[in-house]
Amino acid sequence: MDKESLIKQFTSKKAIDYTYAIIFFLIFSFFIFFVIRPNLVNVFSLQEELGKLQIMDVGYENVIKKIINIQTFLETNRSDLYLLDQAVSSTPQINKLVQDIEAAASASGIIVTQINISKIDLKDKTVRTKKNILTVNIATHAGFGEAREFINNLIIERRLKTLKSVTLDRDEKSASSSAALDIKIDLEGYYL
DSSP states (O other): OOHHHHHHHHHSHHHHHHHHHHHHHHHHHHHIIIIIHHHHHHHHHHHHHHHHHHHHHHHHHHHHHHHHHHHHHHHHTGGGHHHHHHHSBSSOOHHHHHHHHHHHHHHHTOEEEEEEEOOOOTTOOOOOSSOEEEEEEEEEEEEHHHHHHHHHHHHHSSSOEEEEEEEEEEOSSOOSSSOEEEEEEEEEEEEO
16 A cells, blocks of 8 residues: 555545544543543532431431520529429538438427438549439437427428338337337438
8 A cells, every 4th residue: 555545545534534533432431531420429429418418407406406495494494493403402411401300300399319321422423324312310209299290391391302211119218108209210312
């Protein structure tokens, strides 16, 4: 093949059409792999991320609604929150508990002869999920009416407590015929 025939074949209409078609497919392939494909991958990954963010948005919205409800509750009951602290204090407040017992005893006209308080670790700083219990044993000597009034006075105090047991025994030492009783009360006080 000579040079002129080769040039004629390359410059023929058919060869030029094939050349344009091959160059078009090469450029189109380049755009598909290096321009269009990365954009499509970005679009699909952003769409997936948008779905995750919408789920997180719903979750955060629910948490914000709960916080708003709690805040609204606290604002409406702010004037009564001190009652909660009085009912279940954040510390054992042993002295306050003993003062309450003494006040209930003096209001009912009896004298407390003995108060035993369970062992409490005042240095414990661990956060617990359950209530802490302070056990108090009370011993006194009185008549039935005073004992009933003393128990009622203990119950109506604001500090939350549970009477675990109340023992009323007849006083053998008393020579008088009045109904003198030995009273033993086990109660539990609570703190956070």
